[in-house]
Amino acid sequence: MTAHPRGETPDPAAEDHEAVEDSGPQAADTPGTPDEDGAGSTEGAEDGAAAAEGAQDLEQAPGATEAPVAPALSEAEAELAAQRELRERIERRKAEKEGPIPAGTKLSGPAADLLAAVRAVESGEKPATVFFDSPASAPAPRRTAPDAAPARTSPAPERPAPRSASPEAAASVAEVLAEGGAPEALARPAAATLGEGAAEVLREDPWQLLSVPGVRPEQADGFARALLGAGCGPDDERRTAALVGWLLERAALRGHTAMDADEVRTALAGFAVTDPAEAVQHAVAEGVVLVFQDDEAEEGVPEPERAEETGEPSGDAPQADQEPVQVLLGLDRYALAEESLADGLARLVNSCEKGADWTDAAAAAPSPSAGELIRAAATAGLVAHSGGETARAEPAALIAAAHGLGLRALGTTHSADGQRRLAAAVGDPRSAVTLSALLSGEDGPGRDADGAFALDVLVVLDAPQLDVETAAMLVESLADGTRLILSGDPGVLGSAGAGRVFADVIAARSCPHVVSRTPDPGPIGELVSGIGIGELTQVEAPGREVVIVPVRDPGEAVHRTVQLVADSVPRAIGVPSPDTQVITVGHGGPAGTTALNAALKQRLNPGPGRFGGFDPGDRVVHVPAPGRAVPGSVVSADAEGLHLDCAGTPVVVPQERVETSVRHSWALSAHQAAGMRWPAVVVVLPGDAAQQLSRPWVYTAFSRGERHLSVVHGVDQALPRAVAEVPAQERTTRLRPLLEALPTPDAS
Template sequence: MSATENNASEETSTAPDAADTAGGGSGGGSGGALSGAEKAAAVAALAERIRTIGQQEGGPAPRTPRKPQAPRPDAEDEGPAGAAAPDEQTGRGAQDADGRDAPAGDAGAPVPAPAAPRPAPVRAETDEQRAQALKDTAEVLTAGGAPADLAPAAVAAFGDGAAEQLRADPWAVLTLPGVRPEHADGFARGLLGPAAGPGDPRRAQALVPWLLEQSALRGHSAVEIGEVTAGLDRLGLPDAAAALQAAVLDGRAMPFQEELTGPEAHAAGGDEDEPPTRTVLALERLALAEESLADGLVRLMSTFVPGEDRDETEDADETEGATETEGATEGATAGDDAGTGADADTGAVEGAAGADTAEAAAPADPGPAAWEAAAAAAPSTSATALIRAAAEHPLITHTGGEAARAEPAALVRAATGLGLRAWAATWTDQGRDGLAALADGPLQVATLAELLAGTAGPGRSSDGTLALDLLVVLDAPLLDVELAATLLESLADGTRLVLSGDPGQLWSAGPGRFFADLLTAKVCPAVASRTPDFGPIGELVSGVGIGELQPVEAPDKEVVILTAKDGAEAVHRAIQLLTDSIPRALGIPAEQVVLLTAGHGGAAGTRALNAAAKARLNPGPGRFGGFDPGDRVVDSPAPGTVRPARVLDGDAAGLHLEYADGARRTVPPAEAARLRHGWALTVHQAVGRRWPGAVVVVPGDAGAALTRQWVYTALGRGERHLSVVHAAGPALPQAVAERPAQPRTTRLRAILAENAAQAY
């Protein structure tokens, strides 16, 4: 598998052959080849029918407030049998990679009845019941030719009745990790025999959400209907149109019709009187997350009330009035004491104390003059601009590189000085510590995970929202739509929210492109930093940001470019830099140098690099689940979250780790699968962190995965030194010049354009 296995496996898994579909059948129900115009017309007819269904069922995706979700399970590895992992989203993959359109079937066919919903899982109440459920499920899996190792995942997904559910619906196995359609088809044939046909309604019921989930792994929060139809066609489903209509009817997919704007509208044709539209499908959780996110942003903008200046006369009058009121209250209390006794007195005192407490807890309300004074005292013109924007607006985007992070720090310090409850949130612990070091004095900062979990930060108000007046979120491009929606639901009405990040860096591990969509929608002020990243590395990265990969002057060897003829030579050169050249010539220890590459597999992927680094730096048999004391590892507790650590020891309790921040933790054997060796990381794993030295390996087989966004992020991970081991030939400068980013289909920009215009 290539170094870019994140989409290689998808590109090589097209429609299953006849054996994989229990007898096969052509993709599509038209009975013959269709011309391009006929395919387009069939897809358009299907889109119109689904739109009609959506209207009959009450319209698409009501804007229902979304409850915060628990962190998603780790999916950092390849995902379903090599599918794109969340930390390696560099392409769309096979389901939408080729340009074929699928026949959509007869446009006049009746709307099919929805498939019966799968029952809710029933959980085992005792250890004995769970053990029996695991045993029964393993037997069913084995009978169908599936690995018995899937039993725990099946019981976790389907509950105590997993065995019965898999017997009744073998294609339900497709929802389990590592299972692809060809595997599910084989399992169904093993249980059902010849009855497991490619057109089985249960197969159609499973394939539609599977395709949408695969698209979510590649970063899409919605998928155009033609792409889903083509994917079903490639999977050998006889009637893709009927499957899509059934999925819409029973709620497994939610349809939306949107008007196209800008370049998309121009490419699609149409005119001013009748603008072009597209129909997209989305999983319910992602559709509601984007709706909730948009609602949250509009809520902050519509409930914000800026403070007003108060002169000394008003303050004196209010103080005098408060004194008179206090005197009257004391007199009334004394009179009550004479007539009703001590109980009344106690109640009056407690009530006054409660009022005083509420008044003391009320947030400050600085006016324009106070904000302007704080802005004038800011350490840079860009920080001044950011503080002035925060004085007048509740929602702001701030863009800039590493050096620009000092500006949000200055804003939080200024807001705290004005009496506001102001905090900053970063993506990683390293980002948290680095931001605190940039501030001119103490800074209230936590990681976003700590803030939302309540382990650090201001705590929660009585209504459950964060006790904040202003929140600055750094590394905002890394927020997927679900996490961003959870964040917005945690903010009270009128809270100021500043989203800061580098728009040139890679997007989130999860679906969506929240920060990019917000910038494009232009529904709030955008403050662009004028603070450049200095030095040869900063100059190189800045050039990549505008599409130019040019050599830079590096008198102290801050930047070194090396070439390699193939993956094996690239690994050899990278290990030589890590273990010898950089420590010897620059004084940067190997422990402070990271190897970065495009993917986990291939001749120069993380597996090959980590194996070579371990053999050189910490050889050993891997006696603790493949690890030895002294190994560098990375812990991935959730998609897009990576924590570097070092193995201290291991025993029956698990692996004992020491993290980069000095914290220690024992990872139990059941969770050890989420650990990887950590000398080499993918660039997606490295976002939000920097190292004194970085060696970026660009394999020759990574050409299709390379984008300007990937290169920009990779080259910016080094603080003092950057080495590039380059084996991709002209593909690297071509990607920088011509391929800004792998596209993602989302709905947020359209929702914001529709609903946020009046709020801004």
């Protein structure tokens, strides 16, 4: 059923504010179709991921000289430096371990033989040929990795200089690119990605160009043919190794931290690789990817005993009906992050002490769910808390209770808007910071001599937006005994980066999980609650809280959206245009963010765009790092860069970063809008967006409005079908089994 308010819902400036009829053309349900940012996933993890946003195609043919500039490196220097330090620390810890990854110790028969081979390959005791049936070819030269940044030593880090290539390195790379017919614009990002020796790396292995964001296999193939001539072919080991890494990187953009080995081999066959199994084997041997097999056997039960209980054969006896063992391939950065995160969470769980008496604080809680959360935090080092927008008052009550007990408590949010709302709920402006500001040292309590945050309780709101690398970095910075509360709405879109930390923690049942019983009020809250369980219901909207605006095509959708923001919502609802946010499915297309922003700028702040397409007063969003969208407005521009006002904080974006990190923001994607709320929201659903809709997308977009929601509706029955039948796309991760395998404290 199509959602609409009961009763009359006329808009004084838009005569078609009426319920959408249930009849209309049918649209196919296609989970996994390209999402709002072209990632090939309904969750849209590619939005803001690894500078891929905004990248355009290179010329495939050798000799091409024109192509858009590939995205530059992220501007979040402090975050990147901290992340590099984390990886170094994890690698040192991993090197100190005597054995391989402790998974699968209870397998038997062919599964045990396979796992033994996997571990032998990982440890270097045997070549990769023991794992695959195909013989190994002579290995190609090892991939050259960029030099690691030095570890941070100060507890409160200074902002390091951004990592960039030297002019000499970029010039050398430009020469190689010219020889291969690739655009010179790729020189700087290629040098930054591959290091100071990038020119030599590309001469030796032209397919290393695939590691530059935005480059596709067919483009790297053309570059390689131009450099190497007819001597290179589809089965060149340098090519197949690069393709395996590229496939895993693409999977990470869709949120996966690992891929099934069979899927990788199938994908390689699609790129004309003759022997995909041998290609994967070579990539494992070269260290391009790691290989894992998770333990699904019962912990603590010897094989013979379990065989007696279940009647299954034991040992090496034939097992005709045994399910195939799933083998996963993963990039080391995500594997190490997941292992570090699992170890860190277990450390917090096992180091927790009861300490202060929370009984009175729980009894004085403003709601039963808040009291339950306080009691859970009193006895556990890790707690998961889930609920909608109104339920955010519960972790706020926990922070206030911790302050009352003399504990150092802090809340973090995904956005500055969330920070403002949390601080207001706690009643203390110092009680909330953004997660990015905490990790970079810009805000928060500072660090102790060991580099840990000076905190007793840390509450992380908007936890579904937490990717695995950021989570690992955060947990690594928490001292033993710190209580960590992960709080969020499980119905919203997942993180822009790889992983599904919040969902994996809940699924692993490794900590108490408090589910709020406080519903979101009003017609919007009722509508969103139904979407969360797969139902698009009718809601009463006596104050025009929810309005449906039917449209026939994308052009009309743009026209009606501008009309709503500029005229209808301010007049009928009383919300001014600056407080109304437009949310649409993607950046491209006739009714994407680009087209909508152009139309809204023309109406609300017309100008020549003299600052690289921007004028003073333009609403913009600054993306300093993947997954972060900071709203602001343009103030001015000079030789230093574009000057922005981001919620009262002055920000200067260098000229070379403006094109890739600043967008107009009258219209945003749902991923960019996650973690933020506005008094009024206009959600645009043009007809060409039907196959990109999913329940999490609709839930996220519809729940961004506080007082009013207008839906510019052009997808007919695709909307209720997406809510009912297209749930979140599953992400392949290893965190849940890692958490399930960890020891937990005794119940006593």
